[in-house]
Amino acid sequence: MEAFGRLEAVAAPLRMANVDTDKIIPARFLKTIKRSGLGVHAFAGLRYREDGSENPDFVLNKDKYRRAKILVAGENFGCGSSREHAPWALLDFGIRCVIAPSFADIFFNNCFKNGILPIVLPEAECAALMDDADSGPNARIIVDLAAQTVSRPDGEAFSFEIDPFRKRCLLEGLDDIGLTLEKAGSIDAYEADHVGAPWLPSIEQV
Amino acid sequence: MAEARTMFDKIWAAHVVDRMPDGTCILYIDRHLVHEVTSPQAFEGLRAAGRGVRRADATIAVADHNVPTENRAAGIAEPESALQVATLERNVREFGVPYIPVTDARQGIVHIIGPEQGISLPGMTIVCGDSHTSTHGAVGALAFGIGTSEVEHVLATQTLLQKPAKNMLVRVDGVLPAGCSAKDIILAVIGKIGTAGGTGHVIEYAGGAIEALDMAGRMTVCNMSIEAGARAGLIAPDEVTFDYVRGRPFAPKGAALERATEHWRSLVSDAGAHYDRVVTLDASALVPQVTWGTSPETVVPITGHVPDPAAEPDAGKRAQMERMLQYMDLRPGQALAGTKIDAVFIGSCTNARIEDLRVAAGVVRGRRVADHVRAMVVPGSGLVKAQAEAEGLAKVFTDAGFDWREAGCSMCLGMNPDKLKPGERCASTSNRNFEGRQGPGGRTHLVSPAMAAAAAIAGALTDVREMA
Ligand code: SF4
Numbered sequence: 001m002e003a004f005g006r007l008e009a010v011a012a013p014l015r016m017a018n019v020d021t022d023k024i025i026p027a028r029f030l031k032t033i034k035r036s037g038l039g040v041h042a043f044a045g046l047r048y049r050e051d052g053s054e055n056p057d058f059v060l061n062k063d064k065y066r067r068a069k070i071l072v073a074g075e076n077f078g079c080g081s082s083r084e085h086a087p088w089a090l091l092d093f094g095i096r097c098v099i100a101p102s103f104a105d106i107f108f109n110n111c112f113k114n115g116i117l118p119i120v121l122p123e124a125e126c127a128a129l130m131d132d133a134d135s136g137p138n139a140r141i142i143v144d145l146a147a148q149t150v151s152r153p154d155g156e157a158f159s160f161e162i163d164p165f166r167k168r169c170l171l172e173g174l175d176d177i178g179l180t181l182e183k184a185g186s187i188d189a190y191e192a193d194h195v196g197a198p199w200l201p202s203i204e205q206v
Numbered sequence: 207m208a209e210a211r212t213m214f215d216k217i218w219a220a221h222v223v224d225r226m227p228d229g230t231c232i233l234y235i236d237r238h239l240v241h242e243v244t245s246p247q248a249f250e251g252l253r254a255a256g257r258g259v260r261r262a263d264a265t266i267a268v269a270d271h272n273v274p275t276e277n278r279a280a281g282i283a284e285p286e287s288a289l290q291v292a293t294l295e296r297n298v299r300e301f302g303v304p305y306i307p308v309t310d311a312r313q314g315i316v317h318i319i320g321p322e323q324g325i326s327l328p329g330m331t332i333v334c335g336d337s338h339t340s341t342h343g344a345v346g347a348l349a350f351g352i353g354t355s356e357v358e359h360v361l362a363t364q365t366l367l368q369k370p371a372k373n374m375l376v377r378v379d380g381v382l383p384a385g386c387s388a389k390d391i392i393l394a395v396i397g398k399i400g401t402a403g404g405t406g407h408v409i410e411y412a413g414g415a416i417e418a419l420d421m422a423g424r425m426t427v428c429n430m431s432i433e434a435g436a437r438a439g440l441i442a443p444d445e446v447t448f449d450y451v452r453g454r455p456f457a458p459k460g461a462a463l464e465r466a467t468e469h470w471r472s473l474v475s476d477a478g479a480h481y482d483r484v485v486t487l488d489a490s491a492l493v494p495q496v497t498w499g500t501s502p503e504t505v506v507p508i509t510g511h512v513p514d515p516a517a518e519p520d521a522g523k524r525a526q527m528e529r530m531l532q533y534m535d536l537r538p539g540q541a542l543a544g545t546k547i548d549a550v551f552i553g554s555c556t557n558a559r560i561e562d563l564r565v566a567a568g569v570v571r572g573r574r575v576a577d578h579v580r581a582m583v584v585p586g587s588g589l590v591k592a593q594a595e596a597e598g599l600a601k602v603f604t605d606a607g608f609d610w611r612e613a614g615c616s617m618c619l620g621m622n623p624d625k626l627k628p629g630e631r632c633a634s635t636s637n638r639n640f641e642g643r644q645g646p647g648g649r650t651h652l653v654s655p656a657m658a659a660a661a662a663i664a665g666a667l668t669d670v671r672e673m674a
Binding site for chain 2: 026191
């Protein structure tokens with residue numbers, strides 16, 4: 001996983017609440033057995049017309065946002081399915097940070113596993129960033145994970161909360177599995193106490 | 207005296223392997239269900255890191271999302287779908303994971319076959335790379351969906367890194383009126399609290415109307431917890447649960463079952479346990495529910511009307527409603543009843559158990575599907591299908607003009623050959639009415655099995671209570 005430190009980038013305004021994972025990546029693109037290459041299908045239903053051509057009205061099709069690395073969106077972003085294809089598609093498109101008033105739990109989790117920083121900010125601060133984002137490349141937004149701040153083009157900074165553990169993983173690009181395996185002794189001990197209880201039959205054969 | 211705890215608190219505490227200073231826990235996972243769509247990259251990750259599956263004997267795999275629902279013997283025609291299923295088969299062989307093959311009589315939607323096989327049991331932690339894992343909460347298990355990175359994490363370590371959720375109680379009292387079902391309860395709950403209402407919470411469903419539900423109904427309720435934004439849904443195990451579990455192939459038997467049942471009884475929430483949020487609903491006041499928009503929270507009684515965006519003071523919400531109405535091709539103030547439909551889908555992990563098919567067949571018996579409607583029934587598992595055939599339900603459906611299919615996710619999501627065409631309107635027993643969910647441009651109205659059956663006959667959304 002790529003570490004996340006400081007990001008200075010153009011932000012794209014996605015003025016929609018409840019952006020669901022079927023919107024971020026429709027099911028028909030989930031047939032892949034790889035993580036990469038999904039960027040072209042990100043927001044397919046909004047981004048392309050029925051004949052496959054680009055919908056010029058969609059924000060990410062506008063020249064000033066084609067290289068946006070930050071997305072500012074409405075509440076409950078990422079609701080619906082657990083598909084990690086959603087953050088994979090965003091990442092492959094180039095998005096490293098999503099800012100919204102709230103996120104759905106599984107999507108929020110999945111972002112951290114892929115080096116994407118989801119930031120929760122109050123409605124009013126999101127609205128201010130949304131307005132900044134409207135200015136396209138004329139307004140660069142700075143996300144500083146170490147300092148836990150999002151800075152507007154005028155220099156005003158908003159602070160955000162993040163779990164210390166998640167912050168460290170993201171800053172250092174750490175592999176969760178490797179970290180957990182450092183505790184293999186605890187897992188062994190837990191299993192010695194629990195596995196084989198009458199209420200936990202194992203699946204020997206199908 | 208020990209502090210009063212909820213069922214979630216108890217199951218959580220019993221599974222904590224280790225706790226970090228910031229409260230993040232290593233949580234032990236008792237059951238890991240694997241399917242073809244969200245697992246290939248996880249197995250690939252294991253391979254790349256030279257890791258194995260820690261507990262294949264706590265893991266089981268099945269293909270459901272991508273499988274065609276007719277002519278199984280011919281295999282999967284679509285090359286990408288075929289590759290995904292073949293990849294699962296290669297992975298389960300290589301890593302020694304138990305697998306139910308596509309042609310096995312027990313194959314079906316992962317969330318239907320877990321409880322059906324007795325793989326999902328009370329008190330367990332159960333995960334799957336699929337958000338509707340919340341279904342298994344109906345047996346009294348802490349069950350939730352995870353992403354593919356977490357699938358890999360569980361395969362490698364049999365644990366997950368998690369922080370505890372908050373507790374929410376949804377209490378549903380009263381007696382459910384005729385024509386209403388568990389689906390109407392959960393749609394009404396989602397309408398009440400919204401699609402983000404449960405975010406960060408595990409919802410425990412309780413009250414007389416929940417206790418009165420059979421296991422199928424309880425699964426329908428827990429299934430859609432995720433549509434309320436919750437991490438999981440839970441229902442306290444009781445005699446209904448124990449009767450259901452007894453005799454299932456992978457459930458404990460004999461003395462082990464007795465000891466297990468004793469343990470399961472201890473899981474229920476203590477009197478006076480604290481909930482961060484409590485919501486109540488009176489089941490006796492329910493009317494069959496139907497969604498009008500492209501979010502499950504946009505739900506009204508079938509006697510209701512499409513709301514008018516002009517009455518919405520918030521500009522953002524108003525714009526969203528307008529977009530929904532445009533996508534759904536509905537007018538403000540329009541009555542839902544009488545809205546003409548093109549397709550009916552009875553299936554999915556929400557409503558494709560034998561009990562659902564019995565109710566739907568009861569409405570259909572002796573009637574015909576309207577001429578302009580394409581209607582299909584897709585049983586949740588091969589065993590549900592066989593049971594329905596043995597009971598004569600399949601014949602009721604086919605005589606009426608329904609397609610009768612092989613088990614799978616089918617038209618719940620547009621990734622197998624069963625899809626809506628752009629502009630088609632469907633009464634569906636599934637769980638999501640998102641834009642394009644059942645096929646690009648498709649329009650979904652979420653309803654109960656009885657309401658879907660009624661819509662198929664009437665050729666339009668209709669109040670099943672008037673079809674007696
Ligand atoms: S039936 Fe639908 S909701 Fe259930 S697992 Fe399959 S695709 Fe997901």
